[in-house]
Amino acid sequence: MRMTEVSTKFEISQDTLRYYERIGLIPPVNRNKSGIRDYTEEDLRWVEFIKCMRNAGLPIEVLIEYVGLFQKGDETLEARKELLIEQRTQLLIRMEDMKKVFERLDYKIERYEQTIRKKEKSLTRSEN
Amino acid sequence: MRMTEVSTKFEISQDTLRYYERIGLIPPVNRNKSGIRDYTEEDLRWVEFIKCMRNAGLPIEVLIEYVGLFQKGDETLEARKELLIEQRTQLLIRMEDMKKVFERLDYKIERYEQTIRKKEKSLTRSEN
DNA sequence: ACTTGACTTGGAGTTAACTCCAAGTGCGAT
DNA sequence: ATCGCACTTGGAGTTAACTCCAAGTCAAGT
Numbered sequence: 001m002r003m004t005e006v007s008t009k010f011e012i013s014q015d016t017l018r019y020y021e022r023i024g025l026i027p028p029v030n031r032n033k034s035g036i037r038d039y040t041e042e043d044l045r046w047v048e049f050i051k052c053m054r055n056a057g058l059p060i061e062v063l064i065e066y067v068g069l070f071q072k073g074d075e076t077l078e079a080r081k082e083l084l085i086e087q088r089t090q091l092l093i094r095m096e097d098m099k100k101v102f103e104r105l106d107y108k109i110e111r112y113e114q115t116i117r118k119k120e121k122s123l124t125r126s127e128n
Numbered sequence: 129m130r131m132t133e134v135s136t137k138f139e140i141s142q143d144t145l146r147y148y149e150r151i152g153l154i155p156p157v158n159r160n161k162s163g164i165r166d167y168t169e170e171d172l173r174w175v176e177f178i179k180c181m182r183n184a185g186l187p188i189e190v191l192i193e194y195v196g197l198f199q200k201g202d203e204t205l206e207a208r209k210e211l212l213i214e215q216r217t218q219l220l221i222r223m224e225d226m227k228k229v230f231e232r233l234d235y236k237i238e239r240y241e242q243t244i245r246k247k248e249k250s251l252t253r254s255e256n
Numbered sequence: 257a258c259t260t261g262a263c264t265t266g267g268a269g270t271t272a273a274c275t276c277c278a279a280g281t282g283c284g285a286t
Numbered sequence: 287a288t289c290g291c292a293c294t295t296g297g298a299g300t301t302a303a304c305t306c307c308a309a310g311t312c313a314a315g316t
Contacts, residue, residue: 003293014293015275023273034282036293056229057185060273077247081240088233095226098219101184105216112209119205131263142263143305151303162312164263188303 001039009044010051017047024064026050027071057094058087129167137172138179145175152192154178155199185222186215 007014020026026046029037039047046067053063066083069076135142148154154174157165167175174195181191194211197204 013275016273018294019274034293035295036282052229052232054273056226058229074247077240077244081237081244084233084237084240088230088237091226091230091233095223095230098184098223098226101180101186102216102219102223104180105212105219109209109212109216112205112212116205116209119202141305144303146264147304162263163265164312182303 001044003037003039006039006044006047010047012047012051020047020050023060024067025060027067053087056091058091062087129172131165131167134167134172134175138175140175140179148175148178151188152195153188155195181215184219186219190215 001009003014003017006012007017012020017026021029026043029039029043032038050063054060062083066080069080069083129137131142131145134140135145140148145154149157154171157167157171160166178191182188190211194208197208197211
């Protein structure tokens with residue numbers, strides 16, 4: 001599969017795809033005889049995985065490390081697992097923070113609604 | 129309250145506090161006769177609010193708008209409410225994305241554990 | 257009176273993560 | 287064969303959000 005197609009499929013710009021590959025965020029992609037990228041099924045899985053993880057806010061640096069470990073083979077299984085556990089923990093912490101903020105926003109919105117209702121009522125009265 | 133104290137209290141660098149004020153992310157802070165910032169209780173509430181919202185990933189741009197609306201007074205109550213509702217929605221979307229990624233990480237970690245256990249077993253066998 | 261240190265300002269520098277650009281190559285269609 | 291287009295590379299530019307710096311001010315302590 002060519003860049004254009006991959007780019008549309010995952011909604012990642014071609015520049016970003018090349019950038020990701022350049023910095024090692026996805027493993028080197030296969031090329032045809034004239035040097036043009038031809039994404040295999042596995043390449044696509046990497047792209048999808050990286051997109052998904054980035055979307056959840058995992059730092060590029062960490063993902064580069066993961067890809068690097070992966071390419072070193074089976075000796076790094078344990079290290080990769082530990083890396084993922086750490087990221088899962090971080091993610092959970094962020095989700096908990098966000099939940100608190102969500103509730104706070106909820107409360108603030110509620111209070112705005114009350115205030116606005118009161119304002120409206122007092123306006124109506126003054127019109128009479 | 130002085131910068132140093134505010135900075136330690138909220139774990140925000142003095143530079144960042146000044147930066148936030150400069151770009152309008154917190155309303156202008158009171159000064160004493162020699163121009164030094166003296167944070168009132170209300171200033172502190174703003175700092176805390178902004179820290180909390182930034183921590184959950186609300187963009188600075190949006191928060192600047194909120195602060196701006198706030199300073200315009202009661203005519204902007206509705207606009208402020210709408211702004212908060214929009215941010216709450218965005219936050220919810222991000223939380224849902226993160227939850228999916230969390231589950232995916234969980235699954236991957238599980239599979240790593242299985243793989244590692246198998247590896248260990250086959251190693252033990254080959255030692256016999 | 258002088259030093260110290262916490263503050264002030266405007267502006268430059270940094271980092272992460274893209275995003276854009278210029279110059280070049282190769283392949284398929286007219 | 288030559289046009290157009292999708293691709294290539296190396297490197298520069300951009301944006302958000304800080305972070306740092308230099309030069310200056312002011313109040314308090316010795």
